[in-house]
Amino acid sequence: MAGSEFSKTFSRFKLGPLELKNRIAMAPLTRQNAEPDGTPTDEMAAYYARRAVGGVGMIISEGTYPADELGCVAYLSQPGIATQRHIDGWRRAVDAVHAHNVPIILQLMHGGRVSDPRCLHEGESPVSASPLQSEGWVLYTDTDDEKHDRGLSGDWPKVTFPPARELTEAEIERIADCFAEGAARAVEAGFDGVEIHGANGYLYYQFIHPKTNKRTDAYGGSAENNVRAAKLACSRTREAIGPDKIITLRLSQDGVDDFMGAWPGGVDYAREVGRALADCDADALHWSSFDWKDNRDPASDIPMAKAIAEASGKPMIVNGGIADGADAEAVLESGAGDLCAVGRPLFAHPDWPHIIRSGEPFDWIPFDRKYVICPPVDYRHAYPADLVVPDWDPDVSKRRKAD
Numbered sequence: 001m002a003g004s005e006f007s008k009t010f011s012r013f014k015l016g017p018l019e020l021k022n023r024i025a026m027a028p029l030t031r032q033n034a035e036p037d038g039t040p041t042d043e044m045a046a047y048y049a050r051r052a053v054g055g056v057g058m059i060i061s062e063g064t065y066p067a068d069e070l071g072c073v074a075y076l077s078q079p080g081i082a083t084q085r086h087i088d089g090w091r092r093a094v095d096a097v098h099a100h101n102v103p104i105i106l107q108l109m110h111g112g113r114v115s116d117p118r119c120l121h122e123g124e125s126p127v128s129a130s131p132l133q134s135e136g137w138v139l140y141t142d143t144d145d146e147k148h149d150r151g152l153s154g155d156w157p158k159v160t161f162p163p164a165r166e167l168t169e170a171e172i173e174r175i176a177d178c179f180a181e182g183a184a185r186a187v188e189a190g191f192d193g194v195e196i197h198g199a200n201g202y203l204y205y206q207f208i209h210p211k212t213n214k215r216t217d218a219y220g221g222s223a224e225n226n227v228r229a230a231k232l233a234c235s236r237t238r239e240a241i242g243p244d245k246i247i248t249l250r251l252s253q254d255g256v257d258d259f260m261g262a263w264p265g266g267v268d269y270a271r272e273v274g275r276a277l278a279d280c281d282a283d284a285l286h287w288s289s290f291d292w293k294d295n296r297d298p299a300s301d302i303p304m305a306k307a308i309a310e311a312s313g314k315p316m317i318v319n320g321g322i323a324d325g326a327d328a329e330a331v332l333e334s335g336a337g338d339l340c341a342v343g344r345p346l347f348a349h350p351d352w353p354h355i356i357r358s359g360e361p362f363d364w365i366p367f368d369r370k371y372v373i374c375p376p377v378d379y380r381h382a383y384p385a386d387l388v389v390p391d392w393d394p395d396v397s398k399r400r401k402a403d
């Protein structure tokens with residue numbers, strides 16, 4: 001298929017107050033590349049700016065902690081938006097991206113029961129919706145340093161977590177305020193908005209997934225109750241940043257400690273979640289997965305994102321396994337969503353949007369998880385070290401003429 005045929009992918013879209021030049025968003029991708037105190041580095045600014053040059057319509061940052069309290073910090077060298085240094089560091093990244101007229105929003109996250117125990121304060125337990133223990137996950141980066149630091153050995157060892165403590169209602173309110181305060185600092189740094197992370201196994205996912213939420217108060221027991229904590233974070237954030245900045249809310253069934261995770265009730269539960277989010281303060285929802293068509297419900301083949309979009313009436317960002325232009329176009333044509341979020345392909349190919357738009361054949365580099373964390377390479381490209389930088393002209397119309 002010729003690149004010019006990807007007309008939906010390269011059409012404009014209005015997301016809240018933002019005018020996006022195309023339907024491609026960079027998905028949030030943790031790099032653990034900040035300074036030890038969470039300050040974003042100049043390498044991070046170069047890394048995000050490189051993706052902006054590559055033609056994405058919007059960037060969603062890696063998961064960032066809004067506060068260093070209540071077990072919020074999830075990773076070593078994770079960026080924060082909790083201090084003035086964090087604001088100043090992020091401002092450099094935001095300015096570098098804005099120089100290419102690309103909007104960028106900051107993903108705010110709380111790790112919940114899968115926060116790295118090394119990030120907890122002395123005597124602190126991880127927190128969650130319910131007092132349950134994660135089964136752990138296979139280490140992302142199988143390097144000797146990482147294994148040594150974690151006291152692990154063997155090939156691809158499993159990381160484990162202590163049992164979680166159940167959050168009180170007052171603490172749930174405090175965490176929502178932390179998100180709002182972090183969002184206000186993000187706006188001070190120049191971000192165009194924030195994404196509330198309710199996906200992938202972290203705190204708000206732990207509330208939304210019935211498997212990890214056994215509460216019997218207003219925050220558990222039904223789809224409506226399970227989304228209440230995430231909705232509270234959205235509404236407090238809206239109060240803090242006003243109507244001119246965007247808020248998105250990310251959702252998934254699978255998590256870092258449960259890659260094949262499925263919601264009991266499948267599509268029916270997804271529709272209940274969608275209906276419960278219809279009046280939330282997010283401008284859009286964002287469905288995260290490794291295959292956007294997947295719904296893991298034997299009783300239905302509707303993509304989960306589509307079921308939630310229809311039930312909520314919200315614009316939908318769809319993510320997962322969107323590898324080339326035909327995939328992106330299929331997402332938009334299916335009605336599953338309004339925007340495509342692309343993750344791993346943008347690690348390897350910062351020019352992914354330009355490449356697919358050109359319609360030229362391209363030798364895609366397969367993703368390798370060993371490159372994920374702090375790869376020893378030039379961060380403007382980020383992975384892998386011997387990546388040849390193609391001479392893609394950012395101005396595609398110019399490039400096509402030259403061809």
Ligand SMILES: Cc1cc2nc3c(=O)[nH]c(=O)nc-3n(C[C@H](O)[C@H](O)[C@H](O)COP(=O)(O)O)c2cc1C
Pocket residue numbers: 027028029030031061062063107197199200250288289290319320321322341342343344345372
């Ligand atoms: C190394 C790595 C880091 C990730 N970090 C985040 C993150 O910080 N926040 C988040 O919501 N998802 C994160 N994800 C999930 C991706 O955003 C995305 O959902 C996943 O890679 C599937 O999309 P893809 O097929 O386009 O890569 C991460 C994924 C990978 C592989």
